[in-house]
Amino acid sequence: MSQYCFLIPIYNHDKTITATIERLLPYELPIIIVDDGSNIHTKEVLAILAEEHKSLILLYTLPENRGKGGAVMAGFQVATEEGFTHALQIDADGQHDSDDIPKFLALSEEHPGALISGHPQYDESMPTSRRIGRKITHFWVHIETLSMQIKDTMCGFRVYPLYQTVGVIKNGHIGTRMDFDIDIMVRLFWAGTPVLFIPTNVIYPQGGQSHFRALQDNVKISWLHTRLFFGMLPRIPVLLFRKFRT
Template structure:
C-alpha cells in the first residue's frame, strides 16, 4: 500500500457498488477520498466505517465540483499523484497497477485508463460520442488521444498548482475534458493504458448524456480553438501527422477519422457552403420521396430500443412498413440492426416481434443482428441479399433518408425511399443538421477514396 497516491472517488447514488470499490482502493493507498455528491440513497452509510476521508455535499453539485473538492483534500496529504475513478463499477481498482506501470515510464504525464479498444463491450452511442470528443479534444490539446472521456486517471499533483478551471454543475463532464487542454498548455500530455470496458446489464443509467454533454464539450473546445486562432498546429499534430506514418496505409479502421477531418476542412474552406448544400439535399430528398409498393423487398432500418422495445420513432418506421403489407401481402421484410446500448435483444428482433404482433407472417421477416450503424446495416444486407434482384423499398425516418439512400445506392441497390411518418418537433431540426454533417462526411470520403484509389476505404463504403 502506497502513501504517494491519493485515490479520489466521486459518488452520486452509488450505494450498490461503492463499498466494494473503496475496499479494493484501500489495498493500493492509505489515502482514499470519497465525495458523496448529494446522493439520495445510502451512499455515505455503506462506507462510513472504512478508514477514508468522506466529503459530503448537501446538494448535488456535479462531477466537476466533486473531483475538485476531492483534489483539494488530496493536496493536504503531500502526495505526488492523484488517482481518480468512478464509483459505479465501470472502473476496477484492480487495474490501478496497469496505470502505475505506465506512470513509471511517463512520470510527468497524465495516465488514462482507455476503454475504447474493446468496442464490442461499449454501448454504441457512448462509443461514437467518445470518438467525436476525442477528435476535438486532441485538436485543442495538440496530440492524439485514445479515450478522452475516461475518468480513470492518474494526475501529477503539480498540475493543480494555480490551475483555474470551471467546476460549475454545467461543467460536470466538461471538467475532465478541459483539464486535458489546460494540462497540454502546461506541457503535460496524457498517455493511455488499455483497460477492460465494464458495462454490466444491471448497471444504473449513466449520468453522462451523450448529446448534451458532447455539445457542451464541443463548445468548450471551440472556445479554446478560437482563442488560439483555430490552432492549426494542433490539428496537424493530432490528426494529420499520425495518419501520415507508413503503418497507417491500408488500415480502413482509421480511414473514417481521416474522412471526418477532411470533411471538417472542406466545410471550413467553403465557409460552410458545402454543409448547407448537404442540408438542402437532405430536405430535398424528403420532399421527393415516394413510398411505392411495386418492389418485393422492404428494408427497415433499426433504431435504438427503449426498455427492449421499439421507441416511438422506430414504431413509426414499422407502421409504415405494415401499411405497405396491407397493399401487398407478398412483401419480404428485412430488418436491420444488432444489439446496441444496454438492450438485451437486437433492434431487428424487436422490430420483427412488433410486425408479427400486427399480423405479418414470420416466414416473410428476415433479421440482420450484427450491425451497429447505418453503414454496417447496408454492408451486411448486401452480403445476405438475393443476388438476382437488388431492388428495395428503404424505410427510415425522413431526416435519415438522404444518407441511407446514398449509401444503399453505393452498395448496388436500386432504392425506393419511403419516409416514416415522423412527427416534426424541435428535436427533428437538430437531427436534420446532424444528418447533413454525416452525409457531408460520407460524400467527402467517397470522393476522396475514388480520387486516391483507396481500395481499403472504398471496400467499406461501397460495392464499386
C-alpha cells in the same frame, strides 16, 4: 517522494461503491471519497464504509451536487491539503478495471510529472450512441491539440499529478460536469504536461446507473469544443513548435 491516494467522486452509486472499495483495499493507499450531494441511501453506505475503514477512507461531503468535475476538483483540493502529490481517480460504478492499478502507479512513478490516463478497450456492452459520441470528441480534440497523441479524453480512470493539475484549474474555468475529463486533459496538454496512456478494459455493467444526460451533457460538450477550439488558436505557434521539436 511521491505520495499517492485514490480519489472517488460519487453520486447515488450506493449499489456499487462497496465492491469498488473492496477492490482498492489491498493496495493500502488512502481513499478520498467525495460525496457529490448523494441520496440518503448512498450516504448511509458511505458512513458504514468510512467507519469500517477509518484508517484508509477520508469521506468529504458536498452539500449539494456539483457534477462530476466539481466533485473531482473538490477532491483535488482535499488531496493537496492532505499532502498527496498524486491522485488516482477511479469511478464508483464499477466500470474501471482495478486490476490495472499497478500499471497506472508504476507508469506514474516512472513519469511523476505526467497525466496517466486509461485508453478504454470497450466490449459490446458500450451503447452505440456513446461510441459515436466518443469518436466525434476525439476528432475535435485532435484539432484542439494539433496532435494525435491524445488517444482518449473521456475515460475517468487516471493518475493526476496534483501540482500541475491544480495549477491548470486555478488558471482557467474548467467544466464541472461530464465535460470535465475532456477539458482538464486538453488544458494540461496545452500547459506542457505529458499525457500517457495505458490500455484498460472498461465495461457498462448490466443495470448500471449512468448520470450522463444525453441532451444537457452533449450540449455542454459541444460548447466546450467551441471554447477549446478558439482557445487553441493563440496557442498554435507553441503547439506547432512542440509538435515539430518532438
